[in-house]
Every structure is written in structure tokens, then in C-alpha cells.
Amino acid sequence: MSYQLSIEPTRPADIPPEGTILALGREVLESTKSWKAGKTYAKGTVQTLSRAKRSGDGAAWHSRLSKHTKEDATFDEFWSKLGINKAENEKEFISAIKKVTLVKRISDTQSIWTMYYTFPPPVSPRVFTVLQTIHLDESSPRTGMVVSIPVDLSGLGDEELANLEEKGTKGRYVSVERLVELEDGKVEWQMATSSTPGGSIPSFIAESSMAGQISADVPHFLKWFHTVRNQGT
Numbered sequence: 270m271s272y273q274l275s276i277e278p279t280r281p282a283d284i285p286p287e288g289t290i291l292a293l294g295r296e297v298l299e300s301t302k303s304w305k306a307g308k309t310y311a312k313g314t315v316q317t318l319s320r321a322k323r324s325g326d327g328a329a330w331h332s333r334l335s336k337h338t339k340e341d342a343t344f345d346e347f348w349s350k351l352g353i354n355k356a357e358n359e360k361e362f363i364s365a366i367k368k369v370t371l372v373k374r375i376s377d378t379q380s381i382w383t384m385y386y387t388f389p390p391p392v393s394p395r396v397f398t399v400l401q402t403i404h405l406d407e408s409s410p411r412t413g414m415v416v417s418i419p420v421d422l423s424g425l426g427d428e429e430l431a432n433l434e435e436k437g438t439k440g441r442y443v444s445v446e447r448l449v450e451l452e453d454g455k456v457e458w459q460m461a462t463s464s465t466p467g468g469s470i471p472s473f474i475a476e477s478s479m480a481g482q483i484s485a486d487v488p489h490f491l492k493w494f495h496t497v498r499n500q501g502t
Contacts, residue, residue, distance in 0.1 A: 276327035276441040276465050278421035279400070281430065287379060290402045294416040294445040297461050301332045310484035311335070317480040327441070328472065331479040332461040335487050336451070342494055344450035347458065348413045350494060351446065352403055355415055356382040362493035363486065367394075372422070372433045378403045381420055385435040394437035395466055398422060411450040418443050438468040458487070 272285045274293045279285070300320070307317035310333075318332040337347070350358045356369040365386045372381040383398040399417040406412045419441040422431040442464035449457040462483060466475050 273325055274416075274418065274443050274445070274463075275325060276419055276443055276463055278398075278419040278441055280421055280424050281373065281381065281427055282424075284375075284379075284400055284420075287376075287402055287404075290416050290418065291404050291414060294402075294414055294447075297330070297445050298332075298447055298459060301334075301459070301461055304330070304332060307480050310481065311488045315484040315487050317484055319480070326463060328463045328465050329476055329479075330461055330463045331476075331483060332459065333480075333483050333487065334457070334459045337456045337458060337491075339454055341491055342456065342498075343454075344411055344413075344448060344456050346494070346498070347448050347456055348405065350490070351448065352405060352413045352415060355401060355403070356384060360384075361497075362489045364489075368435060370433050370435075372398065372420075372430050375400075381430070383434045385437060386440075392466075392470065393468065394435070395440040395468075396435050396437040397440050397442055398434060399442070409450075410452070413448040415446045416444070417446075438466075440467040441465050460486075 272289060274297055301318050304318040304320045307319055309316050315333050315335045318334070320330040322329045360366040360369050365388060366384055367387050368385040370383050372383050374380045379400060379402050381398065381400050383396060386395045386397065398420045400420050402416045404414045422434060442462055444460060444462035446460045451457055460483060465472070
């Protein structure tokens with residue numbers, strides 16, 4: 270059976286080759302050119318797109334696209350926060366993330382992380398565990414990618430890793446995030462994701478809020494980044 274990016278989790282022993290994960294991530298982003306355009310957010314600076322659930326998908330896909338000047342952040346600055354220590358940095362600008370834990374570092378470019386989210390009642394806490402594959406292409410145009418795929422730690426032999434997960438309802442997401450340094454010095458930031466919150470939340474409720482949620486990450490990131498931009502310089 271060939272692997273595809275979806276919310277179906279993989280066990281640590283069955284993680285696909287790094288090159289396969291990156292190639293599938295590029296395919297997803299390329300396919301967004303034919304997705305349905307949705308609303309724009311953040312004063313028209315963030316465009317959303319979506320693709321209905323297809324055979325092999327566990328859920329629908331959603332994407333956002335934005336372009337940024339050096340005043341927002343340079344390519345190196347974006348990559349320093351989104352390509353390095355990504356999970357720990359997301360905890361700083363995504364308020365729902367209360368705890369992130371490194372489960373296993375596989376290599377310099379692959380690691381398993383678990384993230385603990387809390388939400389207003391009556392929604393119970395959620396736990397998302399993913400493998401992050403990170404790749405930086407220094408040729409022109411410089412391009413950085415982070416592909417996150419869901420990981421299942423409930424199998425035999427993974428007990429020690431599973432002990433690092435917080436207690437909560439298991440959610441799942443797959444995402445592809447890409448930064449491209451454009452010729453004019455601007456940075457294109459694109460992200461595509463498919464997810465399920467798990468538990469008893471109806472899928473149509475979760476899906477209806479996705480565009481707004483993923484778009485909000487852009488201004489949240491920039492607001493946080495500008496508070497730390499000049500620290501240590």
C-alpha cells in the first residue's frame with residue numbers, strides 16, 4: 270500500500286522515508302492551485318483555499334497563503350522561528366497550546382513532538398502527536414518546508430514514548446508548511462492542513478471554523494515575532 274498524507278496516523282516503526290514525506294508535501298501544495306478559493310482574512314492579506322474530502326482523505330483539506338515584506342520578517346527570520354524549534358515557538362503564539370514535549374529526535378531533520386491544547390468548556394483538552402520533517406533548500410529561490418504527519422504511540426513497543434503524551438482526547442492533523450524567498454525579497458508563506466479534533470465534536474463544526482483558525486496564526490505569529498525580533502542582537 271502506497272503512503273499518502275492524511276490524518277491516518279503512522280506508528281514510529283512505519284514512518285515513511287524522509288524523501289517520500291517531502292515529495293508528498295510538495296504534491297499537496299502544488300494541488301492547491303486548483304482548490305476552491307475561500308475568504309480572505311487579516312485585512313485581505315491571507316487567502317484561504319479548501320478541497321473537499323476525497324477517497325483516501327480522512328478529512329477535508331484547508332490552506333492559507335500570504336506574502337510578507339521584510340518589515341514583517343525576512344526569509345531567515347521566518348525560518349528561524351518556523352523551521353527551527355517549530356513546536357516550541359508555536360506554543361508562544363498559539364494560545365491554545367499549553368505544553369509541547371519532544372518525544373523522540375530521529376535525526377537533525379526529523380523528530381516526534383506531542384502538543385497539549387486546551388479550549389474553553391465544554392471542549393475537553395486535546396493531544397496531537399506528530400512527526401515533523403524539516404527541509405531547507407538553499408538554491409534559488411530559497412525554500413523551507415516542514416511536513417507534520419500524525420503518529421500513533423499506542424502500539425506495542427512504544428510505551429515509553431506514549432508516557433510522554435499528556436492525558437486528553439486524541440486529535441490528529443497533517444500539515445505542510447512552506448516558506449519561499451521571492452525575487453523581490455518578499456516571503457511567501459503557505460500552509461495546507463487536514464485535521465480532526467477527535468472526540469464528539471461534529472466534523473461540520475470543526476470544518477466550518479478551519480479557515481478562520483489557520484488564518485489567525487499569521488497575525489498571531491507576526492505580533493509575537495515582533496516582540497522577540499531584536500532580542501539578543
